[in-house]
Amino acid sequence: MEYLNRLNDKQREAATYTEGPLLILAGAGSGKTSTMTSRIAYLIDAKGVDPYNILAVTFTNKAAKEMRDRAEQLVGSGLNMWILTFHSACLRILRSHADVLGYGRDFSVYDPTDQKTLVKNLCKDLQIDTKKFTPAYFLGVISKCKEQRITPKQYPREFGTDFKEEMIHKVYDGYETALHKNNAMDFDDLLLNTVRVFENDESVLLKYQNRFRYIMVDEYQDTNQIQYTFIRMLAEQHRNLCVVGDDDQCIYQWRGADIRNILEFEKDFPGAKVVKLEQNYRSTANILAAAHSVISHNTERKAKKLWTSEDGGSKITHFRARDEREEAQYVASEISRLTAGSYTLEEGRTEGRRYSDFAILYRTNAQSRTFEEALSRRNIPYRVLGGLRYYDRKEIKDIMCYMRLVSNRNDDLALARVINEPKRGIGAKTIEKLQTLASVRGESLFDTLMDEAVTASLSAKAGAGIRELTDLISSFGDQQENLRISDIYDGLLVRSGYMKMLEDQNNLESESRIENLMEFKSVIIDYEEQEPGITLPEFMERIALLADVDNHDAGENAVVLMTLHSAKGLEFPFVFMPGMEDGLFPGWRAFDRPDGLEEERRLCYVGITRAKERLWMTSAEGRTIYGKFDFTRESQFMQEIDPKLLEGDGVYQKKPAANVFADGAREKTPFKPFDQLKYARQQTRQNAAAMQQSESFTAGDLVNHPKFGDGQVLSTDGKILRVRFADGEKKLAVGFAPLKKR
Ligand code: ATP
Numbered sequence: 001m002e003y004l005n006r007l008n009d010k011q012r013e014a015a016t017y018t019e020g021p022l023l024i025l026a027g028a029g030s031g032k033t034s035t036m037t038s039r040i041a042y043l044i045d046a047k048g049v050d051p052y053n054i055l056a057v058t059f060t061n062k063a064a065k066e067m068r069d070r071a072e073q074l075v076g077s078g079l080n081m082w083i084l085t086f087h088s089a090c091l092r093i094l095r096s097h098a099d100v101l102g103y104g105r106d107f108s109v110y111d112p113t114d115q116k117t118l119v120k121n122l123c124k125d126l127q128i129d130t131k132k133f134t135p136a137y138f139l140g141v142i143s144k145c146k147e148q149r150i151t152p153k154q155y156p157r158e159f160g161t162d163f164k165e166e167m168i169h170k171v172y173d174g175y176e177t178a179l180h181k182n183n184a185m186d187f188d189d190l191l192l193n194t195v196r197v198f199e200n201d202e203s204v205l206l207k208y209q210n211r212f213r214y215i216m217v218d219e220y221q222d223t224n225q226i227q228y229t230f231i232r233m234l235a236e237q238h239r240n241l242c243v244v245g246d247d248d249q250c251i252y253q254w255r256g257a258d259i260r261n262i263l264e265f266e267k268d269f270p271g272a273k274v275v276k277l278e279q280n281y282r283s284t285a286n287i288l289a290a291a292h293s294v295i296s297h298n299t300e301r302k303a304k305k306l307w308t309s310e311d312g313g314s315k316i317t318h319f320r321a322r323d324e325r326e327e328a329q330y331v332a333s334e335i336s337r338l339t340a341g342s343y344t345l346e347e348g349r350t351e352g353r354r355y356s357d358f359a360i361l362y363r364t365n366a367q368s369r370t371f372e373e374a375l376s377r378r379n380i381p382y383r384v385l386g387g388l389r390y391y392d393r394k395e396i397k398d399i400m401c402y403m404r405l406v407s408n409r410n411d412d413l414a415l416a417r418v419i420n421e422p423k424r425g426i427g428a429k430t431i432e433k434l435q436t437l438a439s440v441r442g443e444s445l446f447d448t449l450m451d452e453a454v455t456a457s458l459s460a461k462a463g464a465g466i467r468e469l470t471d472l473i474s475s476f477g478d479q480q481e482n483l484r485i486s487d488i489y490d491g492l493l494v495r496s497g498y499m500k501m502l503e504d505q506n507n508l509e510s511e512s513r514i515e516n517l518m519e520f521k522s523v524i525i526d527y528e529e530q531e532p533g534i535t536l537p538e539f540m541e542r543i544a545l546l547a548d549v550d551n552h553d554a555g556e557n558a559v560v561l562m563t564l565h566s567a568k569g570l571e572f573p574f575v576f577m578p579g580m581e582d583g584l585f586p587g588w589r590a591f592d593r594p595d596g597l598e599e600e601r602r603l604c605y606v607g608i609t610r611a612k613e614r615l616w617m618t619s620a621e622g623r624t625i626y627g628k629f630d631f632t633r634e635s636q637f638m639q640e641i642d643p644k645l646l647e648g649d650g651v652y653q654k655k656p657a658a659n660v661f662a663d664g665a666r667e668k669t670p671f672k673p674f675d676q677l678k679y680a681r682q683q684t685r686q687n688a689a690a691m692q693q694s695e696s697f698t699a700g701d702l703v704n705h706p707k708f709g710d711g712q713v714l715s716t717d718g719k720i721l722r723v724r725f726a727d728g729e730k731k732l733a734v735g736f737a738p739l740k741k742r
């Protein structure tokens, strides 16, 4: 048990304490997550626990994946073990039991963009001025209600019926009705509905209580009431619950996280063992001291102090630039300098650092743009992780709607989005009429469109376009089990006309859209390789649940940009925290709430403790925000740091323009060569064409199928090909069979 030897005494004590409730309460970088991972290994390896009986949950996909990887490294891969985010765990449960609540099991999961569209439509119907009351506002209220388990019916009782509350009530009610009608759930529903399933059907709860004999939760300080209830219900029977967290890192109170969950753990689970870890293995002493001097200004906290065996290390670099552009240039020039090849560490080691050793952690997403510019100027590769940006792009949303329809054709929202994308001669008015017709008939939009009488009533072009679309969706839907997801993707992209539409536009923008779509294919192929046999609905789930941090690939050599919130649990050798200004960090909004400032301070603590070796904290004397320039005051958090720990104050001295860019220009980023893109496009076209050409096969032909391998055609009637493969006979639809002659 090599992995136990690597732990310190306290960590080992926690990792091997397996029966009964356990709380690991410790500061940042003390090995909480590592201890939990070792505990999983210990359970399986030393205690002989079946991985099937283990549930480990955390907050981000990235953290879950890292935990799974680490556990598999210790005990071997391919284990049937649930190491998941809260959302994915609930989704899995609901896929088997949503019928308890009257949902179909193939329900869709709506992401924030879908939710916005839905609310926008509702506002239009209810004649609400979305300039005064934005969809985001309603969604915020709805989410809070769901968290507190207030249904639309209970809403008026809770909040009264004045004009505004009545309006919210209507939107909330309409929203819930629409979700049900579309057989869809939003992210909040995943948790809420799982708890409701447990409450409504005891046999389901018992099943999972029996199954999960060992339950672990990382980042427990950020659980909200529903997550708490979920875990509590599951743990009731075996009481083998281990939670891990740090009250100083609770940064999601604004989203309902309840710090009491961790502080009152011992009360909730009498007899709980508490282990405190005090040695920090991540950061240098100076970084740790800075983190400590900031967080000790919070009044509401359990006193605890971390120590490290690392020596002092570099001081924290403190820079105040003239404006935000200079701040960004400074950061970029530091990265260039330290990656250029001869950076001498204090201990005398000399080495150039990799770009991926650097992270820029900011308070708000909007801050990324200036850094993106400065980094590209110097050809420094970077990745922005934030706000589901990639998956928010129009073309990605569109193609995902096509895919969603293939897996659930009753998804009206998806259909409405792509019905005229590319143009099929169906205007907004027609779509509205069709939607009304569908709701009058009480069926889905797709089913209405399948009606010949309906398509016949439209213009010839629109009718033909719709028939083609519904054919395409139905055929792929029927054949999805016989196809790889990448085949479905290629087929949809080409045969829906989407690809051609972009190619016809033939401008810079459409070109970059194609690039993005091709990039999406690498996402699909990645999943197919990692999880052979993954189905389309499963894939759609994974994508829907991708949180921002998931684009972060530690293997890739690029500087990482993200918000402080998404950096929780991660670590980097070099960290920049820009925008240390009052109003930005702490943000103005922090002053409106009683605990606002303390929560911002915890966020600052999280940021500082991400750094292993060096930390820069920068600010600008003046900054343009949303088009307006203002002078700033340095963040009060800077003043809270012991000045002895800081170095290099004052305004960054601008070098002559020629020099500013000279040092970094040496490193050339290898841009993705154009040929690769061209090749990917050809592949997509050829793949789609190959499927269509399957009509040329006749009985006796020897063929190869990417999913089923070699086979022989038994018969064909022009519609269905019967093919014998090693694992049995398959019926493949002509035109949708990716067969090749052998
Ligand atoms: P956070 O609060 O930020 O989530 P954490 O408490 O979960 O931090 P980990 O991420 O588990 O901490 O560990 C921090 C770092 O310390 C990691 O690089 C880990 O490999 C290292 N580490 C943890 N325990 C030990 C140990 N006993 N010996 C050496 N290194 C350790």
Ligand code: MG
Residues within 6 Å of the ligand: 032, 033, 034, 569
């Ligand atoms: Mg951790």
